[in-house]
Amino acid sequence: MIRTTPFHERTSALNETGLWEHWSNCLVAQRYQMSEKFEYFAIRNAAGMFDTSPLYKYRITGGDAERFLGGVLARDPRRCAVGHAQYTLWCDDRGFVIEDGVLLHIADGEYLLTAAEPNLAYFQGLIGRLDATVEDVTEDWGVLSVQGPYARDLVAAVAPQAKDLGYFGIVRAKVAGVPVLVSRTGYTGDLGYEIWAPAADAVAVWDAVAAAGKGRGVIPFGMTALYMARIEAGLVLLDVDFHSSRFAWTDADRTTPIELGLGWMFRDLAADGGNGTAASSNGHDGHDDRAFIGAEAIKRELREKTSRWQLTGLMVDWRDYDRIYDAAGLIPPKDHTPIQDEYYVYDEGLNQLGYATSQMYSPMLQRHIALARVPLALTTPGSRVKLELPVAHRYEYFDASVTRLPLFNPQRRTA
Amino acid sequence: MAKSKSTREDRTYDAIVVGGGHNGLTNAAYLAKSGLRVLVLERRAIVGGAAITEELRPGFWFTTFSYALSLLRPDIIHDLDLVKHGFMPILMPSTFCPKEDGDYLLLGQDHGENHKEIERHSKHDADAYDAFNHDVNKVLQAIKPLLDEVPPDIFSDDPEELIRLAALGSRFRRLDRKVLHDAVRLLTGSAADFLDDYFESDILKGYLASTSIIGTKVGPYSQGSGLVLLYHLLGEHDGEFGAWAFHKQGNGGFTKVLARAAAAFGAEIKLESPVEHVITEGGRATGVALGDGSEYHAPVVVSALDPRRTFMELVDPRELPTDLVDAIRRFRFQGTSAKVNFALDGVPRYPALGDRTDQYRGFTNIGPSMEYLEHAFDDAKYGWYSKRPYLDCAIQSTVDPDMAPPGKAVMSCFVQYAPYKLRESDWDAERQGLGDTVQATLESFFPGFGKLVLQREVRTPLDIERTVGLSEGNIFAGEFLAPQMYFFRPAPGWSQYRTPIEGYYQCGSGTHPGGCVMGAPGKLAAGQVLKDRERGRLRGVKVGGGGAGARGAAARDGNGTGRTAAPAAARG
Secondary structure, three states, rough: OOOOOHHOOOOOOHHOOEEEEEOOOOEEOOOOOOOOOHHHHHHHHOOOEEEEOOOOEEEOOOOOHHHHHHHHEEEOHHHOOOOEEEEEEEEEOOOOEEEEEEEEEOOOOOEEEEOOOOOOOHHHHOOOOOOOEEEHHHHEEEEEEEEEHHHHHHHHHHHHHHHHOOOOOOEEEEOOEEEEEEOOOOOOOOOOOEEEEEEEHHHHHHHHHHHHOOOOOOEEEOOHHHHHHHHOOOOOOOOOOOOOOOOOOHHHHHOOOOOOOOHHOOOEEOOOOOOOOOOOOOOOOOOOOOOOHHHHHHHHHHHHHOOOOOOEEEEEOHHHHHHHHHOOOOOOOOOOOEEOOEEEEEOOOOOOOEEEEEEEEEEEOEEEEEEEEEEEEEEOOOEEEEEEEEEEEEEEEEEEEHHHEOOOOHHOOOO | OOOOOOHHHHHHEEEEEEOEEHHHHHHHHHHHHHHOOOEEOOEEEEEOOOOEEEEEEEOOEEEEOOOEEOOHHHHHHHHHHHHHHHHOEEEEEOOOEEEOOOOOOEEOOHHHHHHHHHOOOOOHHHHHHHHHHHHHHHHHHHHHHHOOOOOOOOOOOOOOHHHHHHHHHHEEEHOHHHHHHHHHHHHHHHHHHHHOOOOHHHHHHHHHHHOOOOOOOOOOOOOOOOHHHHHHOOOOEOOOOOOEEEEHHHHHHHHHHHHHHHOOOEEEEEOOOOEEEEEEEEEEEEEEEEEOOOEEEOOOOOEEHHHHHHHOOOHHHEEEHHHHHHHHHHOOOOOOOEEEEEEEEEOOHHHHOOOOOOOHHEEEOOOOOOHHHHHHHHHHHOOOOOOOOOOEEEEEHOOHHHOOOOOEEEEEEEEEOOOOOOOOOOOOHHHHHHHHHHHHHHHOOOOOHHEEEEEEEEEEEHHHHHHHHOOHHHOOOOOOOOHHHHHHOOOOOOOEEEEEEEEEEEEEEEEEEOOOOOOOOOHHHHHHHHHHHHOOOOOOOOOOOOOOHHHOHHHHHHHOOOOOOOOOHHHH
């Protein structure tokens, strides 16, 4: 039986299209109005509201909560002080990614962690003798994401405490009398916030934000606009850009954090293969000497440079794109609809180099863009590759250049 | 910027562009990108020409003249790195066409929904709409490449030009018979004849025919309106023909992006610097003189002004061949459109749609039938503005909320017809009369509209001419009539951006392919300048390749003169 989110009373009234997707067995709007592109522009030019409630949410508490997370998460949670959030991921002991999520340190010894898929048994199985508990609190919260240049104004209007919240900061606030958490987070690559409200009172929070945005072009946006924004921002999606190592059949379907372009998470990781006994170090010296799951493999990968490939951005040469379609007698389509599927990447001699996992025409960048896995030698920005796409029932090879992620990265995102 | 103690040396450039509108800026950016030291001289205190956005009331931004973006050539976006400088065309996802009986046609982004909406007016027209779009798209596909090419010189014996002409011919010969026939029907015929072949619904025909009259002194039943229709359908947003976008902060926002791009390539832009005339020595341009007597020097001077100003004002007609002067005298401007812009206390209510407001996310087209449009034209034929004008409205703050304070709105109304020459009156006397007529027309469709008006700005053709400098207020710098297009824009033999004066070029919308904020004239003219430099055609500019073998611009006079009796042929 399909379920609904805490905001459904509002989102169902606003969805003019009757188009819904199933996300973790919840109804979420694919788009609210006939033009998802208009919703996308609200994110980039005003602000959009997105119901992100179906994400799995875990609450981790206890005197050893930090130590527990420090052993499980690949990014050092000791660097995430109370009142801060952290984009993180967890790996298997071969250094392959299981999943990614956002860790919120909401109080001393109390964290929230998001995940795309169920991970409760996995986490609980790793507690051992530590003083830590992990609970699934997914349904306790309605999470309203407010994304776009106006997001700060809107959030400040409903929760003045959040006005000066820094990038990945968290603050407790009251919106319409409802106690909430506001985090400066999102999945659009834009200025954005997520408001975590108790499920029972979530609608009041939606109404408050909608009222603050009235007359300012603030509209709800659906999954399609979200995917458009996340591809431009180079934010990876489970089962599209990577797969959980726990459920992959072969290593070809597994990926390491460094291969995903997230090597920056390990800047402080002791590259000498430390003995891992110093997990009690507070980490504030900038030295990550934790013995977390996958640490040895990640250190080895860093040290021996054994990454097989790296996720990078591609920008398709627009002239070549138009030329190929013109030659086929077709009007070159510039369709913003995200294609979250695999297309192959070649060299000039048409030897396969790698593959793209997500692609679209970006209205902001005025080009076709893709997220793609290419060999390390080709990760230098400007490297030329060919992207294989079907045109008029046969494959054609489009010039593309390797571009650093994120492809779209406005200053306001972190300012 | 010029130093306080200027010497001839620091007032010398590789190229000077006269006029900082979108074509002048595009031209300057391309030239600067190629390494030339470029100076843009703009008369006004802002860049943009007719593509400007002004805050006429605190928090309310008006697109004073030009008001949407569609035909800008995609290569300009990429060649000039406009995305990096803030280029942002926002989709206008709907078109709202109110009817006089209170009903409406509302088209959007969903194909199936559009079918059902058209079926409310005519079940016949729903699939005819698909057939029309398909047929027109085939024509557009065939015509579009012409926008990005310098027209071949049909009066020249240069083998290169003959090859280009042959290539053009063979391209059209390869076309499907129906496509070529449709193209000719559109290029020479009336919009009404073309639309009547497909549709029976007045509202749908009124909507489509509206783009056949914009900026031109024709009605939908006039021969020649088909060409204007075709031009506007050639516009695209992200690859979709006929779709329009609103640039962030309007077209003024767009020209600021262009100016930033030009500056980033090294072009210098001087505002409040009206050029008085082009300095020539021995038949070639050497610089420009400003109204205050100061001079700037360059072996290349590019005029982004319209053909009348380019040939009759910036230079002395005596310096030009008589046939060119005659052709420019015959060149039709006769502006017929005006702008009325409103600051509103909120968005107007359309009774049949209750409290809905999402119909205003694109154009609101007040042109409910071809008859309505033709009646509006009738007034103009006899020297007066339309009693019930055609209005192309856009409440731009619904697309870009930064255009107005929260809850308020700005509305741009393109008004037609408003002929430049009024019979037994003038625009200084009739300005508010036009504003009242427009407001009354809107009131009849949107009861209570007048109560929302916080401020009204009326820009007649005379105001367009005075403010922007476009002769007779013609928004395309010369009408879109067949005898004034392609080989003949702006004059037979002078459609390749050069002029009879060596080193003097033209890059305004009065050259091919014309107005509509395409940028193509600026880009194509820059290509000609660079090509001439490369070939050493410009004396004293570049070594090698020149000499007796080079066909200097002056040599072209002979080819042009005496062979320019062609305009009538194009009327066919």
